Amino acid sequence: MKSNAVRTMSIAGSLLAASVTVALGTASAQPAPLQEGGGALKDRRIGYVLTHKYWAVYETEGAKTECPQGFNDGPREQFKKLFDDGKKRSIVDAQLKREGEQWHPTTAPESFVFKEAQGNVSYGLNLDGKIGPEDFTSPEGEKGIDNQLYRVIGCIGHYRTMGTINHFENLFMRSYDDARIVIELTEVDDLKNDDSVVVTTYRGSDGLLQDATGEGFIPGGTQRVDLRWGKEYVSKLKGKIVDGVLITEAADRVMLPWGVTFGTSGYHVFRGFELKLKLDPEAAEGLMAGFVDVKAFNHHLNTSWSTHHHSYGQLSSPSQYKAMMRLADGYPDPKTGQNTAISSAVKVKFTQVYVQQPEQKELVSKQ
């Protein structure tokens, strides 16, 4: 621009040209505006850390729609019904027998009536791409929602708002850094619309930054990727962003840390895992969904929470197992044809973080 300006100057106007040049030179010497950070989306990357997770249960006022028959019984109620007939029994025949059924569950019928959630509205995603007779419709009206786990847990107090699992899984997740779930979006050109992004799930290792209200979380924290647990916790998904909503394709197997108190190493494995999250530079919110293996789910329940915990939320582990196996709708056993996994959805909230990869140390053998 400067050279063109000078070229067009006549000799007579050289003095003026000089002044213009000086003016332009001065303008170009203006310092760049001060800036900080550069935003959450850096190098086409943005990360988020999980702050809220709830097994998706569609709740209506007083549970009148989904649980018109009331809630399920828990260990205490069932124990009373089983053994409150006045007969004298040994501990082995009573307490230990019932405890043992938790660890060796069967699909054999039992005398208790299991109360499944009613209705055809549920949170979740269409995991199989089909609209079947057992499928739900989302509260927003999307058909073909696969969430048979909701049928099982919808009328168990434990999983509902104010339920024990609902509360404590989140409390412990926030309190302990060793079950931190982090996702990072890469190859992002636009957080509003991008036809191709990559989502990677990680295990994080840093604390969450709670805000001054005590209810929210501060975006802009840092999560260092924790590879000490192995690369099983690292999964990649392809996705796209449409009108600010991230939608991923299904990943065959995604393993997520799901430990509860300090030192517990629980996890869940989702098959056909998908994410649908509304994104902004500070947070992400929506659903993660997939098929959970019924036996693994039951094992996680029993190893994470004791019977007295189950009792608080009226959750009978043997009864829940039977219901899960009955309603399982995916990943049939090649030999028996029996479905081994059940469709599920988790309502989630994430807060933006910077994801820090561990230092790559070269192997001595490669030096």
Add this chain to the structure above:
Amino acid sequence: MGTVALTSLLLAGCASKDEPENPGTPPRVRIITTQQYLNTVANVFGSSVNMDMKFPPLRRTDGLLSNGAALAGVTAGKIETFQRAASSIAAQVVSPERRNYLIPCTPADEKKADAECATQFFAQTGRLLHRQKLSDEQLNKYVTEANQAADQLKDFYAGVELTLESMLISPDVLFIVETSDEKPNKQGTRKLDAYSLASRLSFFLWNAGPDDMVLTAAEKGELDSERGMQKVVDAMLASPRLEDGMRAFFDDMLGFDDFDALSKDPTVYPFFTGATAADAREQTMRTIVDHLIHKQEDYRELYTTRDTFMSPALAPLYQIPASRGWTEYTFPEDSPRQGLLTQVSFVALRAHPGRSSPTLRGRALRERILCQVVPPPPPNVDFGKLNNPDAHYKTQRERVAVHLEDPACAGCHKITDPMGLALESFDGAGRFRTAENGATIDTNGELDGVHFTDVVGLGKALHDNPALPSCLVDRLYSYGSGGAAKPSDRPLLKYYTAEFQKAGYKLPDVLRTIVMSDAFQHVTDAKKVSTSEGRAPTEEIVIEETLPMVPPTTTVDTAAPATPVQTTAALTGLDKN
């Protein structure tokens, strides 16, 4: 090292012939501060002794809390606080897990008094806590008390515990009393006696009582000679305890005790938490210590440096990733974070709970960093327009422009607002911004005739402002000598500042200049001042909000005369903050 270099080094710290004559300060009696007490006890008994305590706050006087230590009375309530601390410390010292290494001997029988062991312990500990060797009478009194208690309780350690508790709250420990040699010199001033000088040096440089090395030097008469002083001062400046001392000084000078009462509206600034505030204070302290002590760089560059330290709690506010713990960090060249004024500590502390404040920031800059006094608003000022919640003021620049409409306000706001407006790049919690309520923020400003367009320009203007180093010198001398400098001290302060300049504005050098000066080491006769002659109160009031006026109170300024006999002077004053 060559002979010439060595000679220069030795001479560098000596009292210069250029030092103007100065009678020194009056001898003072100061009450020990919480941190001085904690540091001293930690130095004597080690850091394993847990001390979670806080003494009553001091009154900020002439810009420094430490000056308030010479204006302290001790009430029954305060004694209770001291006693609680002393009781806890004494119990920990004699506890079974610590007695073996904190008490230098073992009694012949734990269930009986042991005068020899008690003497050994109290002679050693008493010297460090009293900051001088105990007289035979003092030592005998402590040992007798310990023996009596041990006999009655049938427990040697219980006797030591009770007596140690009484020692920890004795006036000799709680009050730092300055005494001087008997004979005045030809200028009519008297040199502080060796123990008083040792304490003055130690509390100034370390914010703790003197250790064995300094006390031994005092006892050997080394502090009486320039060479001896030089040796001790060099050792003290090289000690890691200098960091404690300078942290305390800068925390005081910058008014960081205000952090104790800092709160932000969580609905406006949810990202500003208690952890943010604590780390913001620590970030600035780390920056100061690293810049001035570890790197020994130019003091003025503290206000332009991009080097600092970062923590995970602060990083989100600066919009950057963080590593675990505190790590060194340098802001990029185009960052608005250049210098102490742009750190969260300054811009968040000097702001309202829910919005920024050019006036509070400008005033803090004037008063804390340039040692200038911003006059109070007239008593009949109408804050109505300023506090009008009418949202048509999009930016703080528009809001504070109201100040300039009223000539009664404009006079003072012209000296605070123009530089405070450059800091409008930061909201009330210290987060960077370029717009406020949709309007682009104009960060043009001016400081003492120097115009700038943004905070970086403000930092440079401050760097070049002659009041910047002279203010530090003023505050250091006041802090070290225990009271505000007087108008007659101006030649002395000018001399210190000139030496500071010659040394490239390096902190250790100006500290050495001050402590090696005759003025620091000498005291004049304490002047009796009657209540009616009390000095006029120094007033500092918040510009944007009126503060409740505290009625004048009479406080005793306990000042020791040249001889150990003490005189008192009563002063009146107003609470400044």
